[in-house]
Amino acid sequence: MKGVMRFGKNGKLRPRYIGLYRIAKRIGKVAYELELQQELATVHPVFHVSMLKKWMGDPLLIIPTEDIGIKNSLSYEEIPVQILDRQVRKSMTKEVASVKVLWRNQFVEKATWEA
DSSP states (O other): OTTEEETTOBTTTBOOOOSOOOEEEEETTTEEEEOOOGGGTTSOSEEEGGGOOOOOSOGGGOOOHHHHTOOTTSEEEOOEEEEEEEEEEEOSSOEEEEEEEEETTOOGGGOEEEO
8 A cells, every 4th residue: 555545645644635626505514515526426525614625716726636646446646756855863773764755746845754
């Protein structure tokens, strides 16, 4: 499973926001049904309000689902694009080399340290 990310998970369980979807209707006080695209037909369309993010008009925040390449199993493969930084952490008995990796479909702020 190394290198395969689940839909909705990013790095250390940070939420992943994709697309721009219209709210079809409100269900209860804290749930909304969204109008999802056909390629996301296997995803249940009702979401808790904590999983949604209000679109503030910045087109850089929208990541098209076509660019991510979501498979039928609702997973996608993360591909490293560039190594941004290197460091060596020293403990009492050993040294661990780490690199800061920029992943495809990620912003520089979301780059992760990998050992």
